[in-house]
Amino acid sequence: MQSTPRSIPTTPSLLSTRRLRDAAVAALCTAGLFAADASAQRADISSPGGYGSNLGQTTRFDNEFNPAISFVVDVIADWVDVEDVEDGTDIQLRRIDLLIADWIDPNAYAWVTVAYEEEELQLDEAAIEYVGLPGRSTMRFGRFFVDFGKQMQAHVEELRTIERPLVLRDFLGEELFGDGIQYDYWTPAGDTTMVRFSVGAFGDLSGAGHAHGEEGEEIEAEQLVPERKDPGELNFSARATALTEIGSNGTLQVGGSGRFIPEFAFEYDANDIYQDGFSNTVFGLDGTYGWQDDEGVKSFTTGFEFLWNTGDLEGEIDDMGTADPLDDTLEVIDGTRTGYYAFVDYGWTQFDSAGVQYSAREAAHDGDLSRSELDLYYTRHLSEFLRLRVGVTFGTDDDGPDSTRAAVQLTSFVGPHGHGLNW
Amino acid sequence: MKTTNDRARRPERRSLLRGAVMLAVLCASFLPARAASPAAPLKVVATIPDLADFARRIGGDRVEVKALSKGTENLHNVHVRPSMLIALTRADVFLEMGLSMEAAWLPEMLVRSGNDDIQPGAAGFQNCSDGWEAIEVPDDLSRREGHLHPEGNPHFNIDPKGGLQMAAKVHEALVRVDPAGKETYDANFATTKDAIEEAAERWAKIGAKWKGRKVCVYHTEYNYLARRYGMDVAASIEPQPGIPPTPGDIAKVVKTMREQEVGVILTAAWSNNRQVKDIARKTGATVLELPNQVGGADWASDWIALQDGIHERVAKALGTWEEDEGSPKQ
Numbered sequence: 001m002q003s004t005p006r007s008i009p010t011t012p013s014l015l016s017t018r019r020l021r022d023a024a025v026a027a028l029c030t031a032g033l034f035a036a037d038a039s040a041q042r043a044d045i046s047s048p049g050g051y052g053s054n055l056g057q058t059t060r061f062d063n064e065f066n067p068a069i070s071f072v073v074d075v076i077a078d079w080v081d082v083e084d085v086e087d088g089t090d091i092q093l094r095r096i097d098l099l100i101a102d103w104i105d106p107n108a109y110a111w112v113t114v115a116y117e118e119e120e121l122q123l124d125e126a127a128i129e130y131v132g133l134p135g136r137s138t139m140r141f142g143r144f145f146v147d148f149g150k151q152m153q154a155h156v157e158e159l160r161t162i163e164r165p166l167v168l169r170d171f172l173g174e175e176l177f178g179d180g181i182q183y184d185y186w187t188p189a190g191d192t193t194m195v196r197f198s199v200g201a202f203g204d205l206s207g208a209g210h211a212h213g214e215e216g217e218e219i220e221a222e223q224l225v226p227e228r229k230d231p232g233e234l235n236f237s238a239r240a241t242a243l244t245e246i247g248s249n250g251t252l253q254v255g256g257s258g259r260f261i262p263e264f265a266f267e268y269d270a271n272d273i274y275q276d277g278f279s280n281t282v283f284g285l286d287g288t289y290g291w292q293d294d295e296g297v298k299s300f301t302t303g304f305e306f307l308w309n310t311g312d313l314e315g316e317i318d319d320m321g322t323a324d325p326l327d328d329t330l331e332v333i334d335g336t337r338t339g340y341y342a343f344v345d346y347g348w349t350q351f352d353s354a355g356v357q358y359s360a361r362e363a364a365h366d367g368d369l370s371r372s373e374l375d376l377y378y379t380r381h382l383s384e385f386l387r388l389r390v391g392v393t394f395g396t397d398d399d400g401p402d403s404t405r406a407a408v409q410l411t412s413f414v415g416p417h418g419h420g421l422n423w
Numbered sequence: 424m425k426t427t428n429d430r431a432r433r434p435e436r437r438s439l440l441r442g443a444v445m446l447a448v449l450c451a452s453f454l455p456a457r458a459a460s461p462a463a464p465l466k467v468v469a470t471i472p473d474l475a476d477f478a479r480r481i482g483g484d485r486v487e488v489k490a491l492s493k494g495t496e497n498l499h500n501v502h503v504r505p506s507m508l509i510a511l512t513r514a515d516v517f518l519e520m521g522l523s524m525e526a527a528w529l530p531e532m533l534v535r536s537g538n539d540d541i542q543p544g545a546a547g548f549q550n551c552s553d554g555w556e557a558i559e560v561p562d563d564l565s566r567r568e569g570h571l572h573p574e575g576n577p578h579f580n581i582d583p584k585g586g587l588q589m590a591a592k593v594h595e596a597l598v599r600v601d602p603a604g605k606e607t608y609d610a611n612f613a614t615t616k617d618a619i620e621e622a623a624e625r626w627a628k629i630g631a632k633w634k635g636r637k638v639c640v641y642h643t644e645y646n647y648l649a650r651r652y653g654m655d656v657a658a659s660i661e662p663q664p665g666i667p668p669t670p671g672d673i674a675k676v677v678k679t680m681r682e683q684e685v686g687v688i689l690t691a692a693w694s695n696n697r698q699v700k701d702i703a704r705k706t707g708a709t710v711l712e713l714p715n716q717v718g719g720a721d722w723a724s725d726w727i728a729l730q731d732g733i734h735e736r737v738a739k740a741l742g743t744w745e746e747d748e749g750s751p752k753q
């Protein structure tokens with residue numbers, strides 16, 4: 001079990017305040033339970049659905065119940081050489097993530113993440129997690145990252161490499177979040193093994209990165225998941241995973257994940273093409289082994305994730321050799337493509353680690369063509385909240401130019417910041 | 424050319440299957456997490472072995488105790504493992520040091536344990552720093568002032584007076600959760616208190632010779648010990664708790680140590696001891712690597728042994744040790 005830097009809003013610096021605050025919230029909610037009107041529609045002039053007016057709640061202009069606010073700034077300076085295409089350096093504010101989080105009541109907390117990337121603001125997450133179910137079950141509602149494999153739950157700047165592994169980007173998207181509901185459950189199997197699974201239903205899991213194809217390839221039709229659908233056509237996610245301890249210093253995890261889109265359409269605006277009745281599924285199998293010495297100083301992690309992308313993969317537009325879009329036709333490619341990533345990572349102090357990662361995948365339009373990326377990276381934590389990373393990526397592509405990228409990434413975590421479980 | 428409206432409906436079998444799976448899962452999650460038997464020992468989970476030691480001493484046969492940390496690692500950054508979550512989900516009593524000591528790795532585990540009996544505010548949850556007067560409480564909460572000790576120094580398990588605080592809090596929690604065992608807990612607490620007080624007398628004699636002596640620390644985990652005996656912590660190698668020193672910080676520490684003739688550096692195994700050795704070489708100081716929890720060395724098997732060992736080693740490093748001063752057990 002590794003830890004990732006985001007999840008429950010716990011913050012060392014505000015912990016004591018938060019505890020007091022938790023107690024205060026609990027007291028208010030209990031009072032509300034007994035004092036609230038039975039009907040949401042009241043005879044007086046207070047807001048519909050509101051609690052009584054004399055419960056000791058603070059006013060709307062009080063800061064007492066402000067949530068925790070934090071942000072991440074991710075800056076990259078890089079040099080890129082795409083063979084026979086372009087080369088040069090750049091410095092770029094890649095991303096800012098603004099996170100707002102707090103407990104709503106003793107049984108639920110909420111968080112919102114707004115990401116600023118490529119001069120655009122995007123709502124990545126806005127969700128409520130309900131932890132008041134009996135046993136070890138939780139429910140999540142709203143917009144959140146899909147529970148797939150070991151990496152899709154995290155923002156890109158939280159990963160061990162500068163970019164998300166190639167196969168995840170191409171099969172699932174740079175980021176994969178959806179509006180939906182997710183049920184989570186875990187159970188012990190003995191004293192050192194645990195099993196966890198989740199099932200999610202979403203409106204649309206077609207992914208932000210899925211619609212646009214790779215540069216330099218044929219024009220692709222856009223994938224559209226219908227807004228209104230039969231319940232069976234909702235998009236689903238599922239993950240089952242088991243974690244166990246190996247010796248007193250090792251942890252082994254294996255998992256299987258699925259992302260299901262039972263119904264979607266291809267659309268090509270220029271020619272008014274719209275065809276539906278397509279479906280796509282991505283399966284993943286992952287394994288991770290982690291080792292840490294008794295002092296928690298030296299660590300070793302190795303892992304892989306193997307993915308199958310199956311069903312309708314891509315809608316290509318054939319321009320019939322003419323410039324006129326009206327005679328263009330849509331060709332949908334179906335089949336199964338595979339891909340994987342594997343990595344080895346070694347930390348020799350609490351602040352220094354280095355690793356190598358390799359990812360490859362078959363091209364959607366032709367399973368005989370593949371693309372790969374080899375990453376070498378070194379990470380130095382200047383403190384827990386300021387991270388410097390140097391990475392080199394070698395890309396090969398049967399279907400396009402090879403590339404090399406050397407990058408320096410500086411990432412800062414500002415404000416309250418907690419470590420969640422990554423399982 | 425749009426074909427949106429004449430789309431054929433697909434069989435619903437798959438969604439029915441999914442529904443059945445979800446239902447089965449929901450039913451499974453409502454099963455009781457733990458079959459309660461009155462004869463079963465109380466399950467106590469402590470974040471560090473020091474608290475676990477007191478839980479064993481005071482709980483006796485009525486309790487079954489597990490410590491989450493091994494005792495060797497950085498208390499602020501314990502590697503989370505499946506067995507920890509499993510122990511938490513089954514616990515009747517949970518003991519933490521508090522003062523944000525475990526803030527980086529514990530809170531989400533506590534929530535994910537799904538165990539209502541040990542959540543903050545529940546009877547089974549015990550913050551063992553309640554009522555403890557912390558030193559080094561920051562006036563102003565800012566990351567510029569460091570971030571690992573936002574509520575003050577949490578390492579009071581290294582204070583010779585910290586044992587009584589921990590024992591009292593453990594006793595309080597056990598009596599609260601298991602009132603039927605009060606007689607046992609009271610008796611065992613009295614014995615524990617006597618043992619601590621007896622040991623404290625020999626520690627006081629050893630420490631009395633340290634007044635005014637200067638030491639350097641890496642992290643501030645030995646500051647309670649130093650303060651208790653009027654020692655002067657002339658320099659901390661970490662500029663702020665949890666912040667690794669820059670070359671500039673190290674130069675400053677070296678300068679201070681030379682000027683003030685500081686001869687001993689106290690450090691933990693997980694600290695950045697390459698830098699510590701480098702400073703020692705430049706200043707001629709002795710490096711004393713000490714555990715900061717029970718279990719952090721083979722001689723630190725329980726809390727009294729940990730304190731005995733620390734007192735002996737610090738006294739030897741400072742040149743104040745006399746052979747008859749140690750624990751009669753050794």
Ligand SMILES: [Zn+2]
Nearest residue numbers: 499571642664
């Ligand atoms: Zn500390």
